[in-house]
Amino acid sequence: MSNEKSKIAFIVNPISGKGKALHMVPLIEKAFGFSHDLRINITKGVGDGSVMAGQAIKEGFQIVIAVGGDGTVNEVGTALVGTDAILGIIPVGSGNGLARHLKIPLNPSKAIEVLKAFHVTRIDTGYMNDRVFLNAAGVGLDAEVSRIFSTSATRGWMRYVKIVMRLSIKQREFDARLHLNENSEDVRITMLTVANSAQYGNNAKIAPMADICDGKLDICTLVNMNFTRSFSFLTALMTGKLVSGTHYVCVQSDRLEFESTEEWAHVDGEPVKIDGSLIFTSNPRSLNVIC
The missing domain is CATH 3.40.50.10330 (Probable inorganic polyphosphate/atp-NAD kinase; domain 1)
Structure with missing residues (x-):
C-alpha cells in the first residue's frame, strides 16, 4: 500500500x-x-x-x-x-x-x-436473481450438501465427502427447464452449478477452466449419478480434472434462466430458500480485489 x-x-x-x-x-x-x-x-x-x-x-x-x-x-x-x-x-x-x-x-x-x-484486480461477480455470488451458486446435490453442511457440528473435506456419498446413494434427480444461449431444454439432472470462479473451496474445482475475469459464467450440470460415479466425480473434482462427458457437462454463457420445483439453492456455500425460478447473470469486472 x-x-x-x-x-x-x-x-x-x-x-x-x-x-x-x-x-x-x-x-x-x-x-x-x-x-x-x-x-x-x-x-x-x-x-x-x-x-x-x-x-x-x-x-x-x-x-x-x-x-x-x-x-x-x-x-x-x-x-x-x-x-x-x-x-x-x-x-x-x-x-x-x-x-x-x-x-x-x-x-x-x-x-x-x-x-x-x-495489487488490485477487477473481477467478475455473478447474480442468482438479486443475490451476489463470487464463487458459485447452484441447485440440487450441491445445494443439499450445503444445507446439511451448514448445520453440521464438524466441517472439513472428509465431512463434505461423506455427505456427498450418502446423498449419492439415493440417486435423486429432478426435472428442470434451462433457457441458455437462446435455446430451451427440459432436463432431468442431479445438480446445476453456476460458477464464477473455478472452485467451491478446498480446491474442489467444479469448473476447472473458469476465468474470473472473462465476463462469462461456467454452467455445469451433473446427471445420472450413483455411488460409483460419485466416487469418480469427487476424484476428478479434487484433482481439477473434470471434463465434459456423459454425466458432467460444462458450458459458458453470461445468462441462464432456470425453472424447477426445487426449494433450496446455495450461494457461495450458504443455503438459500427459493421458489424454483432463477435467473443467473454475469456482472463483468464489477469488484476490485487485492490479490
Missing part, C-alpha cells in the same frame, strides 16, 4: 476457523494500526458483514477486508460490488474458495503481505 494514510475497515467473523479469525485482530493491529486509519468490526450474525461494509464505504473507507470464510467474503463483497472500494481477504474459513482461486495465501501473515503489496 502507498505511504499515504488509507482508511481500512476490517470485518471479522469471530467464529470463522473455529475462532481463529478473532485471534487475527492483534496481528492486524500490529501490521496496519500505526500507518493507516483503521477500523475493526466484529460480526454478530448473518448479514452483518454486508451492513458493516456498506457503512464503511459511506464513511469513506477505501479498503474493506474480510477476515473469515467464504460466507464472510460474500457478505463483504456484496456491499462492494459496483463501487470503487477495494476488497481484501484474510482467509480463515473451511473452504476459502475465492482466496484459493486468486492464489491468496491461507497463512494469515502471508495474506497480510499480499494486502500490503496492494
